[in-house]
Amino acid sequence: MQKPIYVLNGPNLNRLGTREPEIYGTTTLAEIEAICRDAAGASRVEFRQSNAECDLVAAIHDAIDHGAGIIVNAAGLTFTSISIVDALKMFAGPVFELHISNIHRREPIYHHSLISSVATAVIMGLGADGYRSAVEAMVRRLKAGPQ
Numbered sequence: 001m002q003k004p005i006y007v008l009n010g011p012n013l014n015r016l017g018t019r020e021p022e023i024y025g026t027t028t029l030a031e032i033e034a035i036c037r038d039a040a041g042a043s044r045v046e047f048r049q050s051n052a053e054c055d056l057v058a059a060i061h062d063a064i065d066h067g068a069g070i071i072v073n074a075a076g077l078t079f080t081s082i083s084i085v086d087a088l089k090m091f092a093g094p095v096f097e098l099h100i101s102n103i104h105r106r107e108p109i110y111h112h113s114l115i116s117s118v119a120t121a122v123i124m125g126l127g128a129d130g131y132r133s134a135v136e137a138m139v140r141r142l143k144a145g146p147q
């Protein structure tokens, strides 16, 4: 059976829909999960969200053992979590860093991602539709085989 694509979401993303709609839009996380599953087609998706850093590290460990690719929106942990970076370094497959907003157009606290240095690719500023783009690109990438 094909290994799933892990789509991992960090702190506060469970509040999408009502959270700062002028920045994040009004699409809820449940709707984003449906978008990811639709975009994946026949490919399997493991979709997770947690407000706890340890849960995201554990999810990356699951992906190391059982996943084909990782799409990660670590949210605020993007700028603080060396633990997430260390976990991603152990993953052999493609890692796509994703942000709903363009972090470079935001306040300076959002300008330096720790994850970009270990990511295969970075997708940002497309709103919730960025998830669709990320999953479709990941499916193509995995079909193409090791790069």
Ligand code: DHK
Pocket (backbone or CB within 6 Å): 011, 012, 013, 073, 075, 076, 077, 098, 099, 100, 101, 102, 103, 110
């Ligand atoms: C989400 C967050 O929660 C912020 O901490 C990031 C990211 C941006 C997003 O755009 O998806 O800065």
